[in-house]
Amino acid sequence: MKRVAAIDCGTNSIRLLIADVNGGGTGAPLNDVVREMRVVRLGQGVDATGELAPEALERTFAASRDYARLIEEHGAGGVRFVATSASRDARNRQVFVDGIRELFGVEPEVVSGDEEAALSFAGASSVLPSRGKDPVLVVDLGGGSTEFVLGDADGVIAAKSVDIGCVRLTERHLRSDPPTAAEIAAAEADVDAAIDLAAQTVPLERSTAVVGVAGSITTITAHALGLERYEPGRIHGATLDLEQISKAATELLEMSREERAKLPYMHPGRVDVIGAGALVWRRILQRLAQGSAIDAATSSEHDILDGIALSIR
Numbered sequence: 001m002k003r004v005a006a007i008d009c010g011t012n013s014i015r016l017l018i019a020d021v022n023g024g025g026t027g028a029p030l031n032d033v034v035r036e037m038r039v040v041r042l043g044q045g046v047d048a049t050g051e052l053a054p055e056a057l058e059r060t061f062a063a064s065r066d067y068a069r070l071i072e073e074h075g076a077g078g079v080r081f082v083a084t085s086a087s088r089d090a091r092n093r094q095v096f097v098d099g100i101r102e103l104f105g106v107e108p109e110v111v112s113g114d115e116e117a118a119l120s121f122a123g124a125s126s127v128l129p130s131r132g133k134d135p136v137l138v139v140d141l142g143g144g145s146t147e148f149v150l151g152d153a154d155g156v157i158a159a160k161s162v163d164i165g166c167v168r169l170t171e172r173h174l175r176s177d178p179p180t181a182a183e184i185a186a187a188e189a190d191v192d193a194a195i196d197l198a199a200q201t202v203p204l205e206r207s208t209a210v211v212g213v214a215g216s217i218t219t220i221t222a223h224a225l226g227l228e229r230y231e232p233g234r235i236h237g238a239t240l241d242l243e244q245i246s247k248a249a250t251e252l253l254e255m256s257r258e259e260r261a262k263l264p265y266m267h268p269g270r271v272d273v274i275g276a277g278a279l280v281w282r283r284i285l286q287r288l289a290q291g292s293a294i295d296a297a298t299s300s301e302h303d304i305l306d307g308i309a310l311s312i313r
Helices: 052-073 083-089 094-104 111-125 168-172 182-197 215-225 242-254 259-262 274-293 306-313
Strands: 002-009 013-021 032-038 078-083 136-141 146-152 155-163 209-213 239-241 296-300
Touching: 002 094, 002 136, 013 052, 013 239, 013 306, 032 052, 032 306, 052 094, 078 094, 078 306, 083 094, 111 136, 111 146, 111 209, 111 306, 136 182, 136 274, 155 182, 168 215, 182 274, 209 215, 209 259, 215 239, 215 242, 215 274, 215 296, 239 242, 242 274, 242 296, 274 296, 296 306
Parallel strands: 002 078, 136 209, 209 296
Antiparallel strands: 002 013, 013 032, 136 146, 146 155, 239 296
16 A cells, blocks of 8 residues: 555645555545644635735644654655645745745645645545435535535536635624624625525536535534534534534524533634634525525535545555
């Protein structure tokens, strides 16, 4: 088996996967060696200023130094570092690129929204049962952007990345604790506009199933399941009806930050932004229910990070 290291650096978190790639065609495509996540909030203030903040860069570089040590310790050969929404948007992203190159010895790739979407679909679909030619919609809800990817057994049919995410909408609209009705309405208007934009490229009405990936969605699933701790094994593959998901999302949106912080499955780095993530996921599913046969959604713990690892040659 070939051992690879994938790094996904998003708006809210930076994640590492060191895995052995199974090229034999049977069993899981990836065998995890290390899977870690740190909330570094690289996208702090980017929506307002257009630049990566010095303190956000330092948090990201500190986590990256630890990841570089782990990659060396575990003897990973191929390394791919992918950066997404916050890095795409920042005028000073060269500072980030130069710092990461120095730490890992590889050129960090600030990928387009379309490539981010394709990687997310590859990661999610790698561990889900095939639905053949029935189109499946994968939704990757991040900190700065959300990817809509429609695909089937042959791969991606259509994809679109839009600029809505849990960090972006929290900073832009949900400033009160808990958010006011007016703030929620303004954020929902942004989400509706983004869905309309995505629908111009992705035929959402063709979806026969929807799979949600990334931390906001898996945390909402943990809340809906009433877990006593964050349990990836119970979250991955959980299929819940839309009413159950909507109820859980509404509860998280309407809670105070203090109430969210007490939830046993809540990562401390998500406490302040999970309300916006819940709002986005709730609205996407409401819109899908209006225009397709979707009446449930499945959560996947496997996402763009797995797609990055599988792409390493």
